[in-house]
Amino acid sequence: MTKLVIVTGTTGSGKTTTCKHFVALADDLWLHFGVDTMLGVLVPRKFVDGGTHSGASLHMAPDDPADPEGPAHMSFGTHGAALIDTYHRMIRTAVENGQRVILDHVATMDPPILPNLVERLKDLPSLFVALKPPQDILGTRIEGRLADVEKVLGPEQAARNNAGTRRASQFVAREIFLHDCFDMVLDTGALSPEQVARAILDRVKNGPPGEALAQLAERLRSVG
Numbered sequence: 001m002t003k004l005v006i007v008t009g010t011t012g013s014g015k016t017t018t019c020k021h022f023v024a025l026a027d028d029l030w031l032h033f034g035v036d037t038m039l040g041v042l043v044p045r046k047f048v049d050g051g052t053h054s055g056a057s058l059h060m061a062p063d064d065p066a067d068p069e070g071p072a073h074m075s076f077g078t079h080g081a082a083l084i085d086t087y088h089r090m091i092r093t094a095v096e097n098g099q100r101v102i103l104d105h106v107a108t109m110d111p112p113i114l115p116n117l118v119e120r121l122k123d124l125p126s127l128f129v130a131l132k133p134p135q136d137i138l139g140t141r142i143e144g145r146l147a148d149v150e151k152v153l154g155p156e157q158a159a160r161n162n163a164g165t166r167r168a169s170q171f172v173a174r175e176i177f178l179h180d181c182f183d184m185v186l187d188t189g190a191l192s193p194e195q196v197a198r199a200i201l202d203r204v205k206n207g208p209p210g211e212a213l214a215q216l217a218e219r220l221r222s223v224g
Helices: 015-025 035-042 080-096 113-121 135-144 146-153 155-176 193-206 212-223
Strands: 004-008 031-034 058-062 072-076 101-105 126-131 184-186
Touching: 004 015, 004 113, 004 193, 015 031, 015 101, 015 193, 031 035, 031 080, 035 080, 035 101, 035 146, 058 080, 072 080, 072 155, 080 101, 080 113, 113 212, 126 193, 126 212, 135 155, 146 155, 184 193
Parallel strands: 004 101, 004 126, 031 101, 126 184
Antiparallel strands: 058 072
């Protein structure tokens, strides 16, 4: 029985909205925990992307320091790797304590979020789901979430956060889809969040069980 659903995709792909529909549709109790909860609520604001100390956490950094408004990439600061590891350990503890969890995440190869996720969660009964809308609609969606980001981070920091997210969107999508090892890949440009949630819930109820994390563990072991 699936105990953990991991929904990954770049910002604007519909991860959080899909997860909200999923927990509303499911008959069983599912905990919804996401990377925005970790970085937007549990971590002090000054350490979140755009904050005064964000360089010490998981943050966006320009490819060229001389061009801060140019192309950017996601980077771990001093605390970044430990925060991600803690996040994954928290998820594992919840599942081992009998909870069912749906997780919205940004599972990149670089920085190594996906390798840590696989290492910590590979043996749990899980589904690894990727949301993949056309790249050209992501910018509009990122702009549309600004008001929600402002509620968590405040207007000034939210504006900086969204600007960095727009610049990094293509980078993040590339790092998520460097591999093709997912249990489901869903086009959220063609499907509504509710349709996506229903598709995931049907897979949870009717199978087949997920194998992606175990397969990724083997791939990463052979590469390493």
